Amino acid sequence: MTKLLNLLLVSIASLLFFACSNFTTEDNDETFLQSDSVIASESVEIAKESMEDLIDNVSSPIEIASLLLDEEIPFNKDYIASTAHIDNLITDFDCAINLGVLGTDLGYLNLYDKTSSVMSTVSAINDLTNNLNVGQFFDFDLLKQLATNSNSLDSLVFTSISSFNNMDDYLRSNNRTNVSALIVSGVWIESTYLATQVYTEMENKKIAERIGEQKLILNNLILILENYKSNANFNELLVDFKTLKLIYDEIEIITVDSEPESKIENGMLVIIQTSKSTVDISNEQIAQIGLEVSKLRNKIINNEV
Amino acid sequence: MKKILSIILLLLISKSFAFSQCNQSLVKNCCTNISTTSVFLQQFRAKLGDTNTKNDLPVARFSVLMSKGNTYRLDICSALDFEGEAILQLFDGDKLVASTYHTPSKTDFKAFEFFCSKTAIYKVYISFLDGKPGCAVGILSMKK
Incomplete structure (x- = not known):
């Protein structure tokens, strides 16, 4: 009985220890904030909510990579941004946009x-997040540990993405939406760069369409950056995005809507969308986008913005 | 001794419920539903208060870009220390595409898969049954 009691006491001590860790400021286990959508009576909040909505629309940093993997495109380390320049980045602007680039990589x-x-890449992200005072959302020891264990790929992906998501939530709830806007801009630039570089070497219809679909996100990014254009750096980025928009304006996305179908499969509700979208994009347009995005990316990673 | 053991067991049970508190552990807990063939993409966290009127239920709204050719999965998990049972709905513009809750049969699926054939910006709404106060997390994942 004494043994059982000791065992239970040890269990409780362990549980209390882990329970307490939920409330430290060093990790990202913060309690949820009240959703903004319920306090939407003031115009400032509505504007903030719209802004966050636009930022949410930027696709995940891994969606393009996932498509490349699906299409059995071989990995190419030359597509990855060098991290040699990171030590030279000083401003929040440079750190945030480069963080988006490296997050995609x-x-x-x-x-x-x-x-x-x-x-x-992980070490460079560590430096950038510390410069931006959001290093607490990244457990770099854990990331390193997962990165060196080939069986931890799913955990590595989850930890990386959830760290970025938690940092993004924190930035927005602390009136640093401009930093979030720059991170998603960096994500978009690097994702589009990756897709166009791959397409240049290997034409692929799905990748072409995905490059064309970036039009939806670019239009939102321009709306976001318009809010910060009084800052010279933001304005310069906005001008570059508008140059890209001129190319994207000629690309057409055609959608045909119809009713979705649903079924139950192994107890899971499955919705099959029957609406369609197609993208009308030419090789020339992809080459133009690739050229402009490369120029913009080089400015960012060479710290020239 | 029996009393001590009862208290200890009660503490242990309380802790297991506390795992689904309204914080990051809820996200981690909800992510355990994702299979190894899916990759986690995004979380939608919603904490909504009580409402006085049935006609204007509080809703947390999010946007997400979904790409055609991908199969996504949306899970919803409610925190056990709140009364409200969460519902997650997916909208394409104003049109409801899918919901974790089927109102006519009162079936709560907690998750659904969505085969996307149209790249667009979709809306994710999280609300609570009968407008009860609640805390929940929605998880978006994508099949590899």
């Missing part, structure tokens, strides 16, 4: 299971 490396190459 991290997703690409993770999905292709290139864990041995992850460490320099």
Whole structure:
């Protein structure tokens, strides 16, 4: 009985220890904030909500990488941004946009299971998040541990993405939506760069369509950046995005709507959409986008914005 | 001794419920529903208060870009320390595409898969049955 009691006491001590860790400021286990949508009576809040809505629309840093993997496109380390320039980044602007670029690269490396190459990107992200005072959302020891264990790929992907999501939530709830806007801009630039680089070497209809679909996101990014254009750096980025928009304006996305179908499969509700979308994009347009995005990316990673 | 053991057991049971508190552990807990063939993409966290009127239920709204050719999965998990049972709905514009709750049969699926054939910006709404106060997390994942 004494043994059982000791065992139970040890169990309780362990549980209390882990329970307490939920309330430390060092990890990202913060209690949820009340949703903004319920306090939408003031015009400032509505504007903030709309802004966040636009930021949410930028696709995940791993979606393009996932498409490349699905299409059996071989990994190419030349697509990954160098991290040599990170020490030279000082301003929040440069750190945030480069964080988006490297976040996308991290997703690409993770999905292709290139864990041995992850460490320099992870270290660079560590530096950037510390510069932005959001380092508490990244457990770098855990990331390093997962990166060196080939059986932890799913955990590595989850930890990376959830760290980014938690940081993003924190930035927005602390009136640093402008930093979030720059991170998603960096994600978009690097994702589009990746897709156009791959397409240049290997034409693929699905990748072409995905490049064209970036029109939806670009239009939102322009709306977001318009809010911050009084800042010279934001304005310069906005001008570059508007140059890209001129190309995208000629690309047409055609949608045909119809009713979805549903079924139950192994107890799971499955919805099959029957609406369609097609993208009318030419090789020339993709080449133009690739050229402009490369120029913009080089400015960012060479710290020229 | 029996009393001590009862208290200890009660504490242990309380802790297991506390796992689904309204914080990041809820996200982690909800993510355990995702299969190894899916990749986690995004979380939608909603904490909504009580309402006085049945006609204007509080809703947390989110946007998400979904790409054609992908099969997504949306899960909803409610925090056990709140009364409200969460519902997650997916909208394409104003049109309801899918919901974790089927009103006519009162079936709560907690999750659904969505085969996307139209790239667009979709809306994710999280609300609570009968407008009860609640805390929930929606998880978006994508089949690899």
